[in-house]
Amino acid sequence: MLIVLAYLAANVLSNLSVSYFGAISTPINAFLLIAFDLVSRDALHERWHHNNLKLKMLLLIGTGATLSYFLNRGAGQIAIASFVAFLLTGLTDTLVYQMLRNQPKLIKVNGSNIVSAAVDSIAFPTIAFGSFIPWVIIAQFSAKIFGGYIWSLILFRGNKRKKGEATA
Incomplete structure (x- = not known):
C-alpha cells in the first residue's frame, strides 16, 4: 500500500509543479518523480500480476x-495530459515488460522504462503545452532513463532473480 501512496504522491506533485512552474520543471520532475512512477509501476506489476492487473493500473x-x-x-x-500519457505509457510498459519477462528484473524494468520514457516524453508535453517542444522531450527522456535506473536500483535492491528461477 505504501508504494501506491508514493506513486500517487509523485504523480500529483509532478502534475502540480508543472501547472505552477511550466515546462521548465519537467526535466526535474522526470528525473525525480516520473522515473519513480515508471519503476514503481513495474514493482506493482510484479505484485498485481495475477490479481486484476489491468483494472488496478487503470484505477x-x-x-x-x-x-x-x-x-x-x-x-x-x-x-x-498526465492521464493520457500515463495510459499510453502504462500500456507500452506492460507490453515491453511482458516481452522481457524471462530476463533478469533490472533488464525488464529498465528495458520497459526506455520505451515507456520515450512514449511519455512525447505524449505529456505535447498534450500539456499544446505543441511539440523538442528540448523538453529530449530533457525529459534523458532524465527518465537516468532517474529510472537509479530508482530501479533502489526499489529492486536485494530482489535479484536466482539462477534458473522464472519470473512473471
Missing part, C-alpha cells in the same frame, strides 16, 4: 490525474 493512473485536478483546478490540462 491508479486515473486516481493520480483526478487528485491533481481536484487539488488544483488550474491543472486540468496537465491532469488530462
Whole structure:
C-alpha cells in the first residue's frame, strides 16, 4: 500500500509543479518523480500480476490525474495530459515488460522504462503545452532513463532473480 501512496504522491506533485512552474520543471520532475512512477509501476506489476492487473493500473493512473485536478483546478490540462500519457505509457510498459519477462528484473524494468520514457516524453508535453517542444522531450527522456535506473536500483535492491528461477 505504501508504494501506491508514493506513486500517487509523485504523480500529483509532478502534475502540480508543472501547472505552477511550466515546462521548465519537467526535466526535474522526470528525473525525480516520473522515473519513480515508471519503476514503481513495474514493482506493482510484479505484485498485481495475477490479481486484476489491468483494472488496478487503470484505477491508479486515473486516481493520480483526478487528485491533481481536484487539488488544483488550474491543472486540468496537465491532469488530462498526465492521464493520457500515463495510459499510453502504462500500456507500452506492460507490453515491453511482458516481452522481457524471462530476463533478469533490472533488464525488464529498465528495458520497459526506455520505451515507456520515450512514449511519455512525447505524449505529456505535447498534450500539456499544446505543441511539440523538442528540448523538453529530449530533457525529459534523458532524465527518465537516468532517474529510472537509479530508482530501479533502489526499489529492486536485494530482489535479484536466482539462477534458473522464472519470473512473471
